Amino acid sequence: MKHSAQKKNPVLQPIPLSAIIISTLATLGVGIFTVPTILKTPAEKRVHYTRYHCESCGLSNVFNNALDHPISFNKDNSANFRPVILAIHQGRYRHNIETERLLLREVTLNDVPVLDKYYRKIENEASSTWKLHTTEEETRKEVLEMIENYRTGKRAHWAICEKKSGTIMGLGGFNSFSPVDHRANIGWWLDASFWGRGYGTEMARACIEYGIKYLSLNRLDAIVRVDNLASRKVLEKAGMSPTSRFRQFWRLKDELLSFYQYVVLKKDVAEQLKKSKV
Secondary structure (H helix, E strand, O other): OOOOOOOOOOOOOOHHHHHHHHHHHHHOOOOOOOOEOOOOHHHHHOOOOEEOOOOOOOOOOOOOOOOOOEEEEEOOOHHHHHHHHHHHHOOOOOOOOOOOOOEEEEEEHHHHHHHHHHOOOHHHHOOHHHHHHHHHHHHHHHHHHHHHHHHHHEEEEEEEEEOOOOOOOEEEEEEEEHHOOOOOEEEEOOOOHHOOOOOOHHHHHHHHHHHHHHHOOOOEEEEEEEOOOOHHHHHHHHEEEEEEEEEEEEEEEEEEEEEEEEEEHHHHHHHHHOOOOO
């Protein structure tokens, strides 16, 4: 007599709460970033962490492994976050910035040919902190480094474009961040053919307003060569004031040069921020 095999009822596994939340967010179209993962740590020390993956701009793994440490969702230690990463986390980050006449956007490899022409001009190099480029490969490496620093939140240099025509005029933005101090250093350069039109002042104001409004900065500073009178005037028009003079501070192009430090605080531009369209 043959015995028929008895079918076993499948064991239903409970659906994790995290999966329900993720599914719900996906349905609502909220899932902009990758899902937080739990690091393999003892249960009593376990904290939910994440590393960002920005899908809103169409770039894959843009911010993966970009942090000095993972972001914690269980406590407010935002003072230790890189400002750009924190802005992403809080939904305040913007990839493109527009002013009345300028468009500030992420630098791409498509910009290399134009930038290479600018990097070879003696008049551009004379007032800058970089040396003349002799090959397009030098420019390509420079741009690749900018892209990497931008995507990791270490720095944020944009292509400065004329909004009406789309023409790239130079580069600039945030050279460095001090997250704990809510402070950043800004800088830029423009091709000589665009000097004297007020673009520099418009760029400086955009950095100041964006940094305070979107990156939660309290102080912004800029370092400018003592002999660069044009840039000093630009910074003053943008609301920055000289606070220090660094004598023979920086060896640049085989010469120890002196610099001024210009500073602006959030409270200094309170009225400007009320009118800001950045």
